[in-house]
Amino acid sequence: MSSNKDYFNSKAELWDNIVDHDLKKVQRIIDLVEIKKGDKILDVGTGTGVLIPVLQACVGDQGQITAIDIAEKMIEVAKRKFDYSNVEFVVGDVLEKGVSDSDFDCIICYSMFPHFEDKKAAISTLAKHLKKNGKLVICHSQSRDAINHLHQEIPGPVQEDRLPSMDILKQMFESADINVSLEIDDEELFVIIGLL
Numbered sequence: 476m477s478s479n480k481d482y483f484n485s486k487a488e489l490w491d492n493i494v495d496h497d498l499k500k501v502q503r504i505i506d507l508v509e510i511k512k513g514d515k516i517l518d519v520g521t522g523t524g525v526l527i528p529v530l531q532a533c534v535g536d537q538g539q540i541t542a543i544d545i546a547e548k549m550i551e552v553a554k555r556k557f558d559y560s561n562v563e564f565v566v567g568d569v570l571e572k573g574v575s576d577s578d579f580d581c582i583i584c585y586s587m588f589p590h591f592e593d594k595k596a597a598i599s600t601l602a603k604h605l606k607k608n609g610k611l612v613i614c615h616s617q618s619r620d621a622i623n624h625l626h627q628e629i630p631g632p633v634q635e636d637r638l639p640s641m642d643i644l645k646q647m648f649e650s651a652d653i654n655v656s657l658e659i660d661d662e663e664l665f666v667i668i669g670l671l
């Protein structure tokens with residue numbers, strides 16, 4: 476049976492043509508995160524790296540970005556597009572030793588959280604990679620309904636992948652000792668930010 480990883484590998488070369496990111500919304504989300512110069516960021520499920528230039532502009536040359544993806548072909552495309560000296564690309568499962576650092580200022584799951592199988596465990600594992608007062612961000616530049624409907628329409632391994640409700644996510648953040656500091660759940664965006 477085909478896996479999530481196989482699915483995203485098969486889409487990597489075409490990803491930038493099939494996915495239409497609204498860069499104004501992406502920028503709005505990143506502005507809400509209030510990333511500082513010099514911050515160390517983990518971009519989870521970077522795909523072809525849509526967030527990378529936006530994050531790079533925030534952290535500056537003194538900052539660090541680790542861009543991880545389980546699908547190696549996504550990372551191949553991202554590497555071809557971006558050549559910043561402070562961006563490290565990692566192929567691996569973020570929940571399975573893909574990263575070892577535990578001092579990120581911010582961990583961002585942009586447009587990827589529905590693909591974790593055990594979402595509560597994912598949040599508590601990601602929290603272990605944050606420094607004290609670090610931020611965990613789960614975000615989408617679409618509404619929750621739109622994302623869940625989109626997945627439902629794609630036959631194959633992502634068909635059952637769902638973004639939980641804001642209330643469920645808040646409970647998951649709280650059980651990982653992360654305090655929710657911002658939530659947006661409307662027709663335009665879905666964003667939850669929490670502080671460890």
Ligand SMILES: C[S@@+](CC[C@H](N)C(=O)[O-])C[C@H]1O[C@@H](n2cnc3c(N)ncnc32)[C@H](O)[C@@H]1O
Pocket residue numbers: 479480483484494519520521522523524525543544545546549567568569570573585586587590591
């Ligand atoms: C819907 S794509 C989004 C990619 C990118 N963030 C974007 O918005 O264009 C989800 C990505 O998450 C990756 N992914 C899924 N589960 C992962 C995991 N456990 N660890 C790392 N990456 C993962 C997939 O391979 C895929 O590239």
